[in-house]
Amino acid sequence: MNQKTYFNWSSGKDSALALYYLLRQGNISIDRLLTTVNGHYARVSMHGLRRSVLEAQTEAIGIPLDVIEVPENPSMEQYDALMKKKVLELKAAGYTHTIFGDIFLEDLKKYREAMFRPLGIQPIFPLWKKDTKELLQEFIELGFRAIIVCINNSKLEKSFLGKELSLELMERFPEDVDPCGENGEFHTFCFDGPIFQYPVAFEVGEQIFKAYNNPSDSSKSIQFGFSDILLAK
CATH class of the missing domain: 3.90.1490 (putative n-type atp pyrophosphatase, domain 2)
Known part of the structure; x- marks a missing residue:
C-alpha cells in the first residue's frame, strides 16, 4: 500500500536527488512539494530564490507546490507554530509521511524527528549518511x-x-x-x-x-x- 507522502522541497540538488530515489522506488506516493517562503520578499526562505522561479520549477517537475508563508523576520517560535499548523492540515488530508533531503546533520535530524513525532507524521531521509562526494557525482552522472x-x-x-x-x-x-x-x-x-x-x-x-x-x-x-x-x- 502506498504511503501518502509530501516532500519538504528546497529547490536544490539534494531535494532533487532524494525525490528521484523515491519516485524510482515506486512504493511511495508523493503528490505535494512543500516549501517555506518569505511572504514579505516572495522568495524561498533558505536561499532567496524567487517564488515565481520556484513555481516554474515545480510545474516542470509536475508535482503540485504548497507553501508555508513566514513573515519578514520570523522567530523560531513563529516558524515552529506555522509549520505545526501546516503539518496538522496535511495530516487531516491523509498524509502519513514526509521527506527531507538531509545527509548528515544529526542535530537537524533530531529536531525534525522531535517536531513530527507528536504530530503523527513519519519523516523519511533517503540520503541519510551517504557520502556527499559520491552523491554529487551521482547527481551529475544522472543528468x-x-x-x-x-x-x-x-x-x-x-x-x-x-x-x-x-x-x-x-x-x-x-x-x-x-x-x-x-x-x-x-x-x-x-x-x-x-x-x-x-x-x-x-x-x-x-x-x-x-x-x-x-x-x-x-x-x-x-x-x-x-x-x-x-x-x-
Whole structure:
C-alpha cells in the first residue's frame, strides 16, 4: 500500500536527488512539494530564490507546490507554530509521511524527528549518511543540472555564484567545503534532470550580498551572497 507522502522541497540538488530515489522506488506516493517562503520578499526562505522561479520549477517537475508563508523576520517560535499548523492540515488530508533531503546533520535530524513525532507524521531521509562526494557525482552522472544561487562568503568566493555544478567545479572547492554544501557553505537551484518534464528556462541576474547576526555569537555576523534568478522571457 502506498504511503501518502509530501516532500519538504528546497529547490536544490539534494531535494532533487532524494525525490528521484523515491519516485524510482515506486512504493511511495508523493503528490505535494512543500516549501517555506518569505511572504514579505516572495522568495524561498533558505536561499532567496524567487517564488515565481520556484513555481516554474515545480510545474516542470509536475508535482503540485504548497507553501508555508513566514513573515519578514520570523522567530523560531513563529516558524515552529506555522509549520505545526501546516503539518496538522496535511495530516487531516491523509498524509502519513514526509521527506527531507538531509545527509548528515544529526542535530537537524533530531529536531525534525522531535517536531513530527507528536504530530503523527513519519519523516523519511533517503540520503541519510551517504557520502556527499559520491552523491554529487551521482547527481551529475544522472543528468541533473543545478547552479549555485547562495554562498556563505566565509567559505566560498563570490566567483562561485551562478556557476553550474560539475565535477570540475567540485575540485575547486576549498578543503573545508563539503561537496554538497551540507554545512551551509552553498545552496543550489536545480533546473533539469530525470525528474523534470522539461528544463526550466532562466537567467542569472545581479549578485546581492547581505550580513546577518550569528545566532551563536551576536557580536559576529554571517555574510551571504545570492545570485538573483529570473525566468527567461
